[in-house]
Amino acid sequence: MPSSAHMRWTLLVVIRSSKPTWCSPVCERTGQLLQEEWLKLNARQFGSASNNSAPSQMNCNYNYQNNTAAWDRDYNELDECMDVNECLQNNGGCVSPATCVDLPGTYECVCPAEPADYVLVDGFTCERDECADPDQGGCSHNCTNTVGSYICYCPNGMTLIEDGLTCNVDECQDGNAGCQQTCVNTLDGYRCECQAGSTLNADLHSCDDINECLVANGGCSHNCTNMAPGYECSCPENMILNSDGFTCRENPCFTNNGGCAQMCTVLEVGFECSCSTGYDLLEDGSCQDINECAVNNAGCQYNCTNTDGSFVCSCPVGQGLHIDGRTCGRACYHCNGASTNEECNAMPIQICTDDAQSCENEIRINNGVKQIFKGCKQTQACNNNYIQNPRDAFQPSQCNGNLGNDVCRCCCSGHLCNFNEKPCETAQPCTIKKADVAIVVDSSSSVKFNNFQKMKSFTNSLFQSFKLGEDRVHAALVRYNRRVDERFGFADTNTKAEVQDAVDAMPYRGGGTKTGQAIQHVIDNTMKTANGARADAQKIVIVITDGRSQ
Structure with a gap:
């Protein structure tokens, strides 16, 4: 009869004379010392209940002659280990139909005597090939043997019914046999069932909802x-x-939000207040803005401006903000195959790498259809292109779509220098020497924060391109949403450094859009001589917005 031995001992205690003694390692087993018995003996022998010297494990030998099964509590004699009946717990791990037989110091799993072809595998499982029996384990068609069991399966077009043994033609495979919900294949046909919350209709196919609220x-x-x-x-x-x-x-948060300034969360017992990211919770439930810029400049490479619940990084003139929102670099307008310059410049700008510090514009005409490509370019590559094609690029007759096929390209050097479709076109002389220039910037919710940073960068580029001075250009900056916020006017000192700082510090606020109101404010207030505008200077207003004017 196949079997497997599994040996385990529980050590009670070993005492000789007045101190613990290790047993001779004739048959080694590891067990757990019964601390309670040791403490009793320790107190009895030495007048102390300390177990500091009690061993946690030891080797012992089993006395097969007298088959000791319990300690006689005589500490003057060498006592032995007590056998553990492993079969009392989970059948010793033996998998049915195997039975567990306890032995002195061990146990074993034993398979039934009949059928005689049982084989014990892995020491716990009785295995035989039920599929080799004349009835194939009861399977009506096909049988596959598995370790400790077997599986019945069916040929194509048939499925097992609920007994797991019998194959039957499955009417459920044909349109779910007309059942509205669940179809169950049976030996004599099929039956329809409904999900919980529904009951089978009298037609035995459709399901009616149960209105549980009526009971x-x-x-x-x-x-x-x-x-x-x-x-x-x-x-x-x-x-x-x-x-x-x-x-x-x-709901403790229903009335006055539980006294919380921002978020109130109901708990199993009571509630708790919390704040959005960028705020600290105070003891009275209010939220205090965190000045992220005060710690390591909030990770900004250059300028950091604290805002309500957040912060904004900005860059010096001539650089744009990377997609990480913290680091800066020279930028170019970037697009691939735009049909118009406006479409191209509406795409996200590209921050150039250290080895590609030039901006390139390329126009391709294919069968009269124009495509615009812009982006960063290696300066040496730009020079090589010019050497290979030294013609003056972007002349009025070139790359306008009038020819069937044409290609024009050129490079420029400078932050966002490729704004124009033809940046290499010969510049027309500017006859305006003295001007009051007001830039009006949309800060409404539709603009979005990232686009507002681009608008600020473009505004700075415009201001820095002017020759600011008493007899030159005076600058004014107006930010608006539903309200108009004049950041500085013509009466203020207009050095390039001051203008740059003011643009960098201009916050994004969101809210509604009132473009007409902002323009009217510039006409009625900013452009008045009483507010610093010069009577003999050309008046220029530039509005940067994503919306319609009013």
């Missing part, structure tokens, strides 16, 4: 809403549903 309100303490299938309990607006899904309790 004791579905168990809901307040509101019960029938659904198909199932139902849902809910509570009045001043209460919340308990975890049982049926009963309601008062």
Whole structure:
């Protein structure tokens, strides 16, 4: 009869004379010292209940002659180890039909005597090939043997019924046999079943929803809403549903948000206040803005401006903000195959790497269709292109779409220098020497924060391109959403450094858009001589917005 031995001992205690003694390692087993017995003996022998010297494990030998099974509690004699009956717990790990047989110091799993072809595998499982029996383990068609069991399966077009043994033609495979929900294949045909919350109609195929709310309100303490299938309990607006899904309790956050300044979260007992990212929670439940710029400049490479609940990094003139929102670099307008310059410049700008510090514009005409490409370019590559094609690029007759096929390209050096479609075109002389230039910037919600940073960068580029001075250009800056916020006017000192700092410090606020109101403010206020505008200077207003004017 196949079997497997599994040996385990529990050590009670070993005492000789007046101190613990190690047993001779004739048959070594490891066990756990019974601390309670040791403490009793220790107190009895030495007048102390300390177990500091009690061994946690030791080797012992089993006395096969007298088959000691319990300690006689005589500490003057060498006592032995007590056998553990492993079969009392989970059948010793033996998998049915194997039975567990306890032996002195061990146990073994034993397979049934019949059938005689049982084989014990892995020491715990009795295995035989049921599929080799004349009835194939009861399978009506095909049988596959597995370790400790077997599986019946069916040929194509048939499936097992619920007994797991018998194959039958599966009517459920043909349009679900007309069942609205679940079709169950049976030996004599099929039957339809419905999901929980539905009941089978008299036609034995369709399912009708059960309105659970009609019986004791579905168990809901307040509101019960029938659904198909199932139902849902809910509570009045001043209460919340308990975890049982049926009963309601008062919502401590309903009245005055629980006294919390921002977020109030209901707990199993009570509630807690919390703040959005960028705020610290104070003891009275209010939230205090964190000045992120005060710690390591918030990770900004250059300028950091604290905002309500956040911060904004900005860059010096001539650089743009990387996509990480913290580091800066020279930027170029970037697009691939735009049909117009406006479409191209609306794409996200590209921050150039250290080895590509030039901006390139390329126009391709293919069968009269124009495509615009812009981006960063290696300066040496730009020079090589010019050497290979030294013609003057972007002349009025070139790359306008009038020819069937044409290609024009050129490079420029400078932050966002490729704004124009033809940056290499011969510049027309500017006859305006003295001007009051006001730039009006849209800060509404539709602009979005990242686009607002681009608008600030473009504004700085414009201001820095002017020759600011008493008899030159005076600058004014107006930011608006639903309200108009004049950041500085013509009466203010207009050095390039001051203008740059003011643009960098201009915050994004969001809100509605009133472009017409902002323009009217510039006309009625900013452009008045009483507010610093010069009577003999050309008046220029530049509006940067994503919306319609009013």
